[in-house]
Each structure stands twice: as C-alpha cells, then as structure tokens.
Amino acid sequence: MVSRVSGATNLGRNGLHDWVLQRFSAIVLAIYTLGLLGWFAVNPDFSYGAWRGLFDATWMKIATLAAIIALCAHAWIGMWTIATDYLTSLALGKAATFVRLLFQAGCVILIFTYLVWGVQILWGL
Amino acid sequence: MLVSVYRYNPEVDDKPHMQDYNIELPEGRDLMVLDVLQLIKDQDPTLGYRRSCREGVCGSDGMNMNGVNGLACITPVSAAAKNGKLILRPLPGLPVVRDLVVDMTMFYQQFEKVEPYLLNNTPAPAIERLQSPEDRAKLDGLYECILCACCTTSCPSFWWNPDKFIGPAGLLQAYRFLADSRDTATEERLAGLEDPFSVFRCRGIMNCVAVCPKGLNPTKAIGHIRQMLLQRGS
Ligand code: SF4
Numbered sequence: 001m002v003s004r005v006s007g008a009t010n011l012g013r014n015g016l017h018d019w020v021l022q023r024f025s026a027i028v029l030a031i032y033t034l035g036l037l038g039w040f041a042v043n044p045d046f047s048y049g050a051w052r053g054l055f056d057a058t059w060m061k062i063a064t065l066a067a068i069i070a071l072c073a074h075a076w077i078g079m080w081t082i083a084t085d086y087l088t089s090l091a092l093g094k095a096a097t098f099v100r101l102l103f104q105a106g107c108v109i110l111i112f113t114y115l116v117w118g119v120q121i122l123w124g125l
Numbered sequence: 126m127l128v129s130v131y132r133y134n135p136e137v138d139d140k141p142h143m144q145d146y147n148i149e150l151p152e153g154r155d156l157m158v159l160d161v162l163q164l165i166k167d168q169d170p171t172l173g174y175r176r177s178c179r180e181g182v183c184g185s186d187g188m189n190m191n192g193v194n195g196l197a198c199i200t201p202v203s204a205a206a207k208n209g210k211l212i213l214r215p216l217p218g219l220p221v222v223r224d225l226v227v228d229m230t231m232f233y234q235q236f237e238k239v240e241p242y243l244l245n246n247t248p249a250p251a252i253e254r255l256q257s258p259e260d261r262a263k264l265d266g267l268y269e270c271i272l273c274a275c276c277t278t279s280c281p282s283f284w285w286n287p288d289k290f291i292g293p294a295g296l297l298q299a300y301r302f303l304a305d306s307r308d309t310a311t312e313e314r315l316a317g318l319e320d321p322f323s324v325f326r327c328r329g330i331m332n333c334v335a336v337c338p339k340g341l342n343p344t345k346a347i348g349h350i351r352q353m354l355l356q357r358g359s
Contacts, residue, residue, distance in 0.1 A: 013320070013321050014319055014320070014321070015319055015320050015321035015322065015323070015324065016325070016355065016358050017358075018321055018325065019325050019351070020355070020358075081321075084321075084322075085282070085285040085286065088285060088286065090285070090286075090287075091285075
C-alpha cells in the first residue's frame with residue numbers, strides 16, 4: 001500500500017477488531033434485552049420481591065455485568081466513530097483535535113462512571 | 126425550461142451563487158443534461174464544465190443534478206428535472222475549481238492508495254498470465270468502473286474523512302485486485318486496509334450503489350473485503 005492512514009486519530013486501533021466487537025456487543029445486548037423482556041412476559045404481576053429475587057441470582061449478576069460491559073464497549077466504539085466523523089479539522093479547523101479529545105474524555109468518564117455504578121448497584125454495595 | 130446552475134469563479138467571485146437560465150428545449154425530443162449545458166454555453170460562454178466522450182464512457186461529466194449525482198451525458202432531462210426545473214451543481218465534497226469543475230485530487234489519492242494494478246512476485250511467463258474463465262468471471266462488476274467519482278462524492282463518510290476513508294470507487298478497485306487470481310499481494314493489500322478508516326468507515330448506506338452510472342455495486346465489494354479481513358484475522 002502506498003500511504004497509510006494519516007493523523008493521530010488512530011491511536012493504534014484496528015478497524016476489524018472494533019467492527020467485530022461492535023457486532024458482538026450488539027448481540028450480547030440483544031440477547032440480554034430479549035431475556036429481560038421474556039422475564040417480564042412470564043412475570044406479569046411484577047413485584048419488588050420478584051425483581052430482587054431475579055437479581056439475587058449469581059447467573060443474573062453475571063449476565064447483567066456482561067451486558068453492562070458490552071454496552072460500555074459498544075458506546076465507546078460508537079462515540080469514538082461519531083467523534084472522528086464530525087469533530088474533524090475539516091469541520092472545526094485547528095481546534096478540532098482539542099475539541100475531539102475533550103469530547104472523548106467526557107465519553108470515557110461517563111462510560112466508566114456507568115460501569116462502576118452498574119457494578120455497585122448489582123452487588124448492592 | 127428553467128435551469129439553475131452553480132457558478133463560482135474563484136478569481137472574481139467571493140462566494141458561489143446559483144445562476145438561472147431560460148433554455149428553449151426542442152419539442153418532442155428528450156435531451157440529455159449535457160446537451161442542455163451546451164445550449165447554456167452557447168448563451169453564456171463563461172460557464173465551465175468537463176466533458177469528453179458524451180456517451181457515458183469517459184466519466185468526466187459527473188455532476189449533481191437536482192440533488193442526485195450522475196453523468197450529464199447519459200441522464201435525460203426528463204429524468205433529472207423536478208417540477209420543470211433543472212438544478213446543476215458540481216459533485217459534492219470536493220473543492221470547486223470553477224463552476225461545475227471539481228478538483229479530483231483527493232479522489233485520485235484514495236484510488237492510488239489501493240495500488241490499482243496487478244502485483245505479482247512470480248517470474249513473468251513467456252507470453253501472458255493465464256486465468257480460467259471462472260476466475261475471470263469474478264472480476265465482472267468490478268473492472269467496469271470509469272472513475273467518474275459519482276459514488277465517492279455521494280458518500281457522507283467520504284465527505285467527513287476524505288483523507289482517510291478510501292471511498293466506494295477506491296474500494297471497488299481494491300476488491301477488483303483482491304479478487305484477481307493473478308495477484309499475489311493479497312496479504313499486503315489486506316494489511317493496508319485493516320485500520321478503522323480505510324474500509325470500516327463504510328456504514329452501508331449504499332448511496333454509491335444508487336448513483337453509479339455503470340450499475341456497479343461498491344457496497345457488495347466492500348462486504349467482500351470485510352469478509353476477507355475477517356477470515357484473515359480469525
Ligand atoms: S463505481 Fe460507478 S459511480 Fe463509482 S466511480 Fe466507478 S463508475 Fe463512477
């Protein structure tokens with residue numbers, strides 16, 4: 001190949017890995033959502049006790065943690081992609097890299113917060 | 126017919142503007158958009174546009190007609206105009222040199238990146254490298270591209286990252302050489318396409334397929350490249 005991708009937007013990322021992870025996390029999230037919907041369907045008189053019982057089970061904690069991690073990965077790849085689409089020097093001029101890194105830092109903090117918070121809720125810390 | 130044309134001459138104009146022309150179209154005949162441009166040029170010789178073969182082979186008169194990219198020489202006025210009005214603009218996403226003429230440099234740079242020629246490291250045969258009819262058939266729908274840039278300039282991913290995303294035309298050619306049984310550089314070609322921009326900026330919205338005047342399908346080719354990358358990676 002003549003010239004490779006230019007610019008610091010890459011940070012050693014691999015498009016194939018991102019692409020696979022994006023699809024894989026989407027499948028995890030879809031299965032989890034369908035599972036939850038299924039649970040609601042068989043528990044129409046949904047109560048706090050039943051909800052509590054569901055989340056007391058270790059398998060449910062594991063499944064929910066998997067879903068949270070999948071959501072974090074999915075959100076990060078998605079937000080990174082959006083940022084590198086719209087927050088470019090073509091659109092914002094010289095300030096682009098600064099604005100984009102600021103936006104991405106915000107995303108990282110938010111995603112990390114959700115992850116920790118999710119774990120906290122799950123294990124009732 | 127009312128024809129509204131994008132005008133911009135960077136030497137005299139501060140910014141582009143649309144100029145309206147009233148063009149008398151012959152009765153009972155459907156002209157091509159390129160013919161209308163010629164009629165305008167008879168009226169106003171300052172109008173700039175590219176053209177050459179006037180039959181959809183050279184790919185030089187790609188432009189945006191009422192919001193849709195295509196070749197002016199093979200697009201009938203009746204198909205392009207809406208509500209009795211024809212609106213002509215240059216291909217979107219590329220710098221305008223003048224009026225309907227765009228600077229194709231970024232488009233060609235992306236094309237160059239995929240090394241659009243046969244790479245073969247085996248000793249050259251006495252006469253030619255043979256290919257079975259089946260292998261040759263794999264190149265159908267890939268080699269016919271005339272590099273008009275209608276597809277790439279209709280792709281938002283190319284608008285956002287024209288320096289990093291190869292774009293549909295370039296990727297169609299990338300696959301044309303990945304699929305060629307006589308090419309031995311498959312591994313190197315794939316390695317150069319694995320980053321997050323070159324191929325993976327394609328989100329499959331298929332604007333390219335909708336506008337290609339040759340009826341080619343870059344999205345399908347991009348899907349094949351992804352599959353090859355996936356196989357190579359696993
Ligand atoms: S793929 Fe079609 S639209 Fe794109 S450059 Fe080639 S001929 Fe033009």
